Amino acid sequence: MPGRLLLLLLIVCFLPAAHGALDDDKRALIQELFPKATDIRDKVPGYPVYPVYQLQELIGYAYESVDLSPLQGFAGKPVSMLIGLDTRGRFTGVRILNHHEPVFLHGLGEEPLLSFIDQYEGRSLTEQIIINTSNSRTGKDTDGNVVRFDGVSKATVSVLIINDTILSSALKVAREKLDGFTQAPPTRARTDLYQPLSWQQLLDRGYIGHWQISPEAIEEKLGSPLADYPDAPKPEPGEPFTELYFGYINAPMVGRNLLGDEGFNRLQEKTGPEAQVLAVMSRGLYPHLSDDFTPGSSPERLGLQQNNLSLDMRDLNMFDQTIRINADGIPDMATATLFRVGGNAGFNPGADATLKLGVTLRKNHLVADSTNLDIPVAFAGELFETVEVAPRPEDNRQPVWIGLWKERWLTISILVLSLTILTVFFARQRTLSRYPKLVHRFRWGFLFFTLFFIGFYAQGQLSVVNIYTLLLAIWDGFSLNVFLLDPVLFILWTYTFVSLFVWGRGLFCGWLCPFGALQEMAAWLGEKLKFRQLKVPENWHRRLILLKYPILLVLLGTAFYSLALAEKLVEVEPFKTGITLFFVRYWPFVVYAVGLLVIGMFIHKFYCRYLCPLGAGLAVLGKLRLFSWLDRVELCGKPCQHCKNSCGINAIHKDGRIDYDECIQCLECVVILADENQCVDKRLATKRRRQADILATDAG
Structure with missing residues (x-):
């Protein structure tokens, strides 16, 4: 024992x-x-x-x-x-x-x-x-x-x-x-401290920081007179080279006096409670922003350090009619900026920090002199209170995805607008189908948009990889952050998921899949080149469309067994080769992707119909759709086969029923059904009306 x-x-x-x-x-x-x-x-x-x-x-x-x-x-x-x-x-x-x-x-x-x-x-x-x-x-x-x-x-x-x-x-x-990187006790702005103050009172009490350097001092640092720099402006007597003012906007004593109550409240609403905002204003010969500064980005001339760590500074670009610096008695400024500060390192507003201003002046196009200026940042202690429980900056920093969404705001806006237009078009398809040219032109225009903007530019090609990433995330502990990292994919997946319950898989597969759009164009080219268009026999077609489902199951099952193996098997999708990498890849992958497109020139959308595991997954979810939008009439399939013969992917049964698991919502059958010259039912109805009119005329 x-x-x-x-x-x-x-x-x-x-x-x-x-x-x-x-x-x-x-x-x-x-x-x-x-x-x-x-x-x-x-x-x-x-x-x-x-x-x-x-x-x-x-x-x-x-x-x-x-x-x-x-x-x-x-x-x-x-x-x-x-x-x-x-x-x-x-x-x-x-x-x-x-x-x-x-x-x-x-x-x-x-x-x-x-x-x-x-x-x-x-x-x-x-x-x-x-x-x-x-x-x-x-x-x-x-x-x-x-x-x-x-x-x-x-x-x-x-x-x-x-x-x-x-x-x-x-x-x-x-x-x-590491020594030198320890943090002072964390602080936050006092929300109960405020009284109306003039600009000079804010300066006198240390609520606004002030720093300046004269032209003579900068000449000493650079080692040359300003006259040696052709692009440097000539100072007026008594004019500073740079004069900086800065204040911590989150403190109501500073923010409300600089922005006014309305501007202060609007800024807090727009930035949220976690944002820390530093106002920097400058005048003189050398402002803190360069002439080519891009609003909404990080400044090149100005940096911020605290505890030997570099902090992120990003322009909020939020000045408008209600948010502007307009304190009583404030002098004219050359530049004023509101910066979000913090980043990974976090920012402790009540502790000392340093603004670092980089000065670069050119003597000619080859030679430039540079110096770095350290500007101490320390505000009056009564603005802040000590936080009893220190928040971990790395746990409270802004998530990575927020910055990504802000950087891609234009792409996101265009994508959301296009999806809105597509939704309106589909919601009004029965009305719009009366105008065949409009439907065809809109469809082809949207396919080009999908391929070149959503696919090649925005990299919005959905993949079965996203499906097993979701399943693995659920298995390991779900976190939405990983899916928000790519705003284009997140928006497309959200839209596709919602549309599955309304229209089925076809809205994505027929309109929003970049590789699907590329296949449509390959099929059109094959027809224009007069390639023989092969029709897969009905009995074989019904068997082959089932092939993509075991492919999907193998990929999903493998992902839980070996993610590395699943990543190799997912190359059954040509999306990465054709859309993500523009066909610039090791030759076997290129041959495979191009081969599928070539086959598609003879057999319409061959890959989509028989091999695509993503389409299989969407078809499974699409069974939960709430509506059947594609109208049928009594003569459809009995005996009329016009819609079936016109359906490129053979998603219409001989009896006229729509196979929504295979349908890509191209709306060709909707156009035919609304056309009095194509739909047999409408042609017969027209013929009966004419005969009735003739009989009525004869009787009269």
């Missing part, structure tokens, strides 16, 4: 150590992140980091991102990374341990992903890292604080998730383990 008890105690004692022990592969990766390391120790008890030493000196920490920031990736699983951070808060490198991002695994390949994470090496948490999705700029900005990384085209969501994971996890490690 004592022996067993001793064994149990040994197991309990060594279990945590074994759990935190390093295997050889991970030790080798950490050695790559810290080449000078001589001692890599096991995981610290109570905190998931691996201390790294050079002899007896601590030089940094390595950690796995999933231990500190398990943010779900685009495929519904976190991107697991090994990250190195030295004792000064600089990244020594990032290594991918495991990921399931489809666009990198079986699309672009992993080289763009590795190139992206290589940009973190040598960068510091004191810098503001911004992902440049346009790939037009990279490196340090003129203020020396903002760093722009090259994004990855076609993988914007994935790289933004990776960036957020790296920064948020590094901030946790820095605040827990």
